[in-house]
Amino acid sequence: MKNIVFIVNLKDVKKPNRSNPYQYSINSWKSWCDKNNCELMVLEDRIYEENFMNANWHKLFIFKLLDIDYDQVLIADADTIIHPDAPNVFEQTDHKFSVVHNYGSYDWICRSIENYKKHFFPDIEIPLEKYFNSGIIICNKKHEEFYDKIIDFYSDNGNNLVKLQEAYGVGTDQPILNFFVQQENIDCNYLPYEWNMQDMVRTEILNDRFTFTKIGWIYHFNGIPNNQNSDLSYHWMKKTYEYLYG
Amino acid sequence: MKNVIFWVGVKNQTYSEKYGGWEWMDISRKTWEYWCEKHDVIFFPFEKPLDEDLVKYRINWQKSIYCFDLLDEAGIDYDQIFLVDATCMAKWDMPNVFELTDNKFTAWRETDNLNWVYDSVRGYEDFFCYELDIQKYFSSGVIIFNKSHKDIFLEFKDLYLNNVDKFVELQDKIVRKGTEQTPLNYWLQKNEVEMNLDLPFTYKLTHIHRKEMFGNNWQLKEDDTPYFIKYGKNWVFNGINKDQRTNTMKQVWNLVKHNYVKEQNIDLLLDSLNEDKHTNPHTTSDKFKSDVWDFFKDFNDQVCIEFGTHKGQTTKILSYCFKHVYTVNRNLQSFATAKMLNIGIENITYVPFDLYTEQELGVEKSNVFMIDAGHKYPEVIHDIDRCIRMSADGDSYIIFDDYGLNTHEENVKVAVDESIDKNKIEIVKKIGYQKGHEFAHKFLKDSEGLICRIVK
Numbered sequence: 001m002k003n004i005v006f007i008v009n010l011k012d013v014k015k016p017n018r019s020n021p022y023q024y025s026i027n028s029w030k031s032w033c034d035k036n037n038c039e040l041m042v043l044e045d046r047i048y049e050e051n052f053m054n055a056n057w058h059k060l061f062i063f064k065l066l067d068i069d070y071d072q073v074l075i076a077d078a079d080t081i082i083h084p085d086a087p088n089v090f091e092q093t094d095h096k097f098s099v100v101h102n103y104g105s106y107d108w109i110c111r112s113i114e115n116y117k118k119h120f121f122p123d124i125e126i127p128l129e130k131y132f133n134s135g136i137i138i139c140n141k142k143h144e145e146f147y148d149k150i151i152d153f154y155s156d157n158g159n160n161l162v163k164l165q166e167a168y169g170v171g172t173d174q175p176i177l178n179f180f181v182q183q184e185n186i187d188c189n190y191l192p193y194e195w196n197m198q199d200m201v202r203t204e205i206l207n208d209r210f211t212f213t214k215i216g217w218i219y220h221f222n223g224i225p226n227n228q229n230s231d232l233s234y235h236w237m238k239k240t241y242e243y244l245y246g
Numbered sequence: 247m248k249n250v251i252f253w254v255g256v257k258n259q260t261y262s263e264k265y266g267g268w269e270w271m272d273i274s275r276k277t278w279e280y281w282c283e284k285h286d287v288i289f290f291p292f293e294k295p296l297d298e299d300l301v302k303y304r305i306n307w308q309k310s311i312y313c314f315d316l317l318d319e320a321g322i323d324y325d326q327i328f329l330v331d332a333t334c335m336a337k338w339d340m341p342n343v344f345e346l347t348d349n350k351f352t353a354w355r356e357t358d359n360l361n362w363v364y365d366s367v368r369g370y371e372d373f374f375c376y377e378l379d380i381q382k383y384f385s386s387g388v389i390i391f392n393k394s395h396k397d398i399f400l401e402f403k404d405l406y407l408n409n410v411d412k413f414v415e416l417q418d419k420i421v422r423k424g425t426e427q428t429p430l431n432y433w434l435q436k437n438e439v440e441m442n443l444d445l446p447f448t449y450k451l452t453h454i455h456r457k458e459m460f461g462n463n464w465q466l467k468e469d470d471t472p473y474f475i476k477y478g479k480n481w482v483f484n485g486i487n488k489d490q491r492t493n494t495m496k497q498v499w500n501l502v503k504h505n506y507v508k509e510q511n512i513d514l515l516l517d518s519l520n521e522d523k524h525t526n527p528h529t530t531s532d533k534f535k536s537d538v539w540d541f542f543k544d545f546n547d548q549v550c551i552e553f554g555t556h557k558g559q560t561t562k563i564l565s566y567c568f569k570h571v572y573t574v575n576r577n578l579q580s581f582a583t584a585k586m587l588n589i590g591i592e593n594i595t596y597v598p599f600d601l602y603t604e605q606e607l608g609v610e611k612s613n614v615f616m617i618d619a620g621h622k623y624p625e626v627i628h629d630i631d632r633c634i635r636m637s638a639d640g641d642s643y644i645i646f647d648d649y650g651l652n653t654h655e656e657n658v659k660v661a662v663d664e665s666i667d668k669n670k671i672e673i674v675k676k677i678g679y680q681k682g683h684e685f686a687h688k689f690l691k692d693s694e695g696l697i698c699r700i701v702k
Contacts, residue, residue, distance in 0.1 A: 103357065107458035110473045114463050128477045129446035168465055192381050193357055202456060204361035211361050215380055 001071040003038045003090045005029050006062045009078050010046055010055040017229040021221075021237035022078040028241060032082045038090070039068070052158055054165075056172040059134075060151055063144040070141075077135035079221045079233055080196070081240050086217035089195060090138065096189035097139050097146075097181065099132035102174075104199030104223050112170040113178075119164055120157070121179040130188070132181075134174040135220050136196040143186070150180050192216075199223035206236060210243055247325045249344045250288045250317065251278050254309045255332035256295055266489035271332040273499045280506040281336040287344070288322060302410055304417075306425040310386070311403035314396050324393070331387040333483045335495065338505035338590060340479040343390065343449055350442040351391050351434065353384035354450035356427075358457075358485065366428040369421030373412070374432040382435060382443060386427040387482065388450040395439065402433050451478035453485035462586075467579060470586035475502065505590040510566050512539040519559045519587075523685050523694075528556050530618070530647050531685070534678030534695050535563045538645060541675065541697060542567040542614065549612045551636065553601055553629050554619030558584025558594075560647075564616065565591045572609045574619070576600045602628055611638035618647040621654050626661035634670060634700055642700040644671060650681060650692030662696065671698040 007026055012018045026042055033040040047053070047061055059075050066073070072090050076082075092098070102109055106128070113126050139147075153176065154161065165172050181188060194216025200206035201224055205215060212219055219240060224232045255275060257268040275291065282289040296312050297303035309329060317324055326344050330336075346352075356363055360380075367378050391399070406413060406429075417425055434441070451474055454460055459474040474481055481498070483491050504510070504518040516522075516532050523531035530538075538560075542550075550568040552561055555575035561584055564571045574597045575581060581596045588594055599607055601619055615633040619625065633644050646662055648654045665671050678694025679685075 105458045106473055106477075107461050110459075110477065111463050111465055114466060118466060118468075127446065129448060170465075193355075194381060203357065204359050205364070207361065211364050215360055215364060 001069050003036075004041055004066065004068075004070045004073045005033050005038055006041045006043070006059070006065075006073055006075045007078050008043045008055050008058045010044065010058060012055060013050055015230065017231070017234070019078065020230060021234040024237040024241035025076070025078045025080055028081045028084070028245060029076060031084055031245060032086060035084070036088045036090075038074075039070070041065070052162065053154070054172055056134075056174075057154060059137075060147050060154070060173060063147050064151075072138055072140045075134075075137045075139070076218075077220065077222075079237070080135060081219045081221070081237060081244070083213060083217045083219075084244055089191070089217070092189075092191060092195075093138050094189050095140060097137070097143055097186050098189040098191055099134070099137055100191050100193060100196035100198075101129060102131050102133040102198065103193060104202055108170060111168065112175045115164070115168050115170055116175040116179060119160075120176075121183070124179050124182050126178055126182050130182070130190075131178055132174075132188070132190070133196055133198050133220070134177050135198065135222065136191075136218055137177075146180065146184055146186060149184065150176060153180070194218075196220050201225060210240070213240070213244060247323050248286065248288050249326045250290050250322060250324045250328065251282050252290050252292060252309070252313055252317070252327050252329045253278050253332065254292045254305065254329070256293055256305045258300060258305070260300075264488060266492045268492075270483065270492045270495040273495045274332040274335055276499075276503075276506060277336045277338070278330065278334075280338065280508075281340060283508070285342045285344075287328075287342075288324070290317065290320070290322065292316060301418075302414055304425045306386070306427070307406060307413075310399065310426045310430060311406055314399055326390055326392045328390045329386075329388070330480075331482075333491070334388060335481045335483070335498065337475070337479050337481065338502065340449070343445070343479075346445055347390050348442055349392060349394075351389070351395055351439050352442040352445060353386075353389045354445065354447060355381075355443055356383050356385040356452075358453040362423055366421060366423035367431075369423055370416065370428050370432055373416065374429075374436060376432055376436050378432055378435055382441060383431050384441070384443060385450060385452065386430050387452075387484070388480065398434065398437055398439060401437075402430065405429075405433065446479075448477055448479045450480055450482060452482040454478075454481065454483070455486055467582055468585075470582045471589045472586075475589055501586065502589060504562070512536050512543075512563070515539070515563055515566060519562065521559070525686075526557075527685060527688060529559050531678050531694060534647065535560060537675070537677035537695070538697075539563055539567060541677070542643075545614065548614060549610060549638075550614040550616065551607075551609065551612045551633075552616040552618070553632075554617070555580045555584050555596070556618075558587040560616065560618070561594060562588050562591065565594050568614065569593065570595070572597050572612075574599050574601060574607060601625075601632065607632065607636065611636050613638050613640055613642045614645070615643070616645040616647070621648060621658055623657045623661045626658050627665070630661065630665050630670060637700050637702075642702075643674065644698045644700065645677075646696045646698065647678075647694070649696045650690040650694055651685075652689050652691050655691055659692065662698070666698070669701050671700055673697075674699050 009022045030040050195218050197216050198220045200212050205212040221233045221236050255271040279289050454474045462470050462472050545567050549570045550564050552573040555573040561573045570593045572595045617629045648658050675697040676693035680693050683690045
């Protein structure tokens with residue numbers, strides 16, 4: 001049974017340049033999958049219209065889309081690049097729901113937690129240190145029901161969720177996933193930062209020396225300041241891909 | 247055998263100006279002393295260097311290499327030792343972290359500036375001839391260890407003393423990234439010391455500014471309390487300009503100091519409010535609050551309902567008099583400010599409610615009410631009638647603010663006097679400043695406040 005890497009690569013009408021660098025992500029994951037005997041699966045067609053469901057939420061449909069037998073699934077954001085020599089991360093999960101804590105702006109994180117709690121999950125607490133970034137998630141068959149519940153939740157609350165997303169701008173699928181993990185008591189395995197290196201400008205490693213590539217394995221090109229039209233994402237993802245994959 | 251807080255607070259007068267004075271150390275100390283007393287832990291301050299040559303023997307090195315010597319010399323029979331810098335403030339309700347260590351060397355990963363970490367690690371690589379795992383790189387300002395680590399620290403001391411010139415050169419001229427932190431990381435990893443690096447980062451909340459945790463939820467506007475106070479357990483004031491540390495820690499201390507008091511008294515409470523009616527006409531005076539305290543301080547088995555929340559200042563005094571306080575207001579922004587002022591006080595419920603409807607206030611009955619909401623005649627009458635309806639069995643009191651203020655003469659005073667005349671309430675005590683006193687362009691024609699009893 002193979003492990004799967006799943007990436008959503010959808011054009012965004014509201015932010016048309018956003019997906020420009022995604023091919024570098026896909027290429028890096030393809031190369032890593034080949035090396036580690038995994039299957040790469042890329043979703044390129046929308047299930048729902050963008051006005052009702054943005055690209056991030058499409059990651060939740062992984063179990064509905066899989067038509068082959070598999071062991072574990074790694075769901076990666078398309079703004080990540082994996083190092084070609086990264087070890088096989090599927091061997092580090094203990095077959096649990098595996099994630100990396102959300103590092104970065106805790107103003108944004110705290111508002112995510114507090115705003116979604118107020119509007120949707122008044123009885124659920126999320127300890128700050130448990131709040132994870134949904135850019136890299138490793139799960140398996142036993143989490144299928146969990147994902148179904150979230151899809152149902154979206155079906156019931158989609159319009160209100162879209163309104164909330166637009167009003168506050170504090171995340172889309174990520175806060176909901178976090179609240180559901182607490183609500184459903186999902187046993188989580190927290191991987192170190194090196195497996196989802198977010199907000200690398202803040203940690204001062206996104207530089208021309210490629211310090212980030214010397215520290216860890218999965219580079220998440222988010223939280224880049226002054227990133228109008230995703231120009232800097234494109235710049236860094238292209239540059240990183242060429243540096244690592246030649 | 248007790249656990250120990252080994253607190254590092256050496257005031258080196260040479261650098262006093264650079265650090266904007268050392269007052270911040272005194273603030274840190276107060277928080278740790280309080281925490282130690284609460285958890286029956288020994289507070290051991292390291293305030294005087296053992297070596298006076300602070301170029302060769304920086305304080306950061308001395309704390310590491312002499313910690314065990316100092317404890318032994320003081321005859322302390324220690325169990326675990328929590329080494330903390332004076333840049334840290336322990337939150338009043340930080341759990342007993344010694345119970346979470348699993349008796350291992352406990353530390354927290356350094357992930358704030360990984361570029362700095364990377365350069366520092368590379369800088370000492372040749373000296374230690376060892377490939378350090380950055381995933382296990384910890385910050386040495388906050389670490390917990392125990393007797394079983396004594397030998398490893400004594401060997402670390404020998405390593406330093408035998409190579410002091412080399413270390414100073416690496417530290418000051420070649421690497422220029424930290425003092426003892428990276429060498430200690432190498433030493434422990436090289437010696438395969440088992441580490442617990444899994445405790446929540448909130449026990450070592452460093453680089454608060456970088457993490458954007460000095461702010462609050464500006465979208466909900468429900469609580470002005472800064473994130474780091476709400477979520478952090480041990481606040482570390484690093485990563486800010488050194489000369490700003492005193493100012494920053496002082497502001498924090500003023501906001502939270504009421505939580506570090508074993509036995510509360512009115513002077514400490516007033517000191518934590520920072521203003522009274524002479525500077526802010528919307529609050530009550532310190533004299534008024536003192537009189538309320540004197541009368542009600544033993545009512546701690548009773549409930550109080552406050553009509554009208556301003557900044558939560560009077561609410562704070564009430565919260566220390568009564569078992570529970572409900573503070574009622576229509577404007578939610580007042581709650582946001584009040585929640586920040588009263589952070590850590592658990593017996594206040596903030597009730598968003600428009601008092602001037604016929605709807606009943608859905609909280610329990612009470613024996614004490616504080617009326618300081620609408621100041622118009624019909625509003626005060628409405629409030630008095632509501633208090634009478636909500637009063638529990640036994641003696642019930644109403645506290646009035648702004649009774650004698652000239653600007654409310656036609657409203658508050660008339661409404662109260664009329665209720666007295668109608669035998670609904672009776673005067674028990676005049677409180678606050680008395681007739682003739684002035685508050686910034688306003689003056690009293692009668693007492694600032696009244697305590698009345700509801701006639702039953």
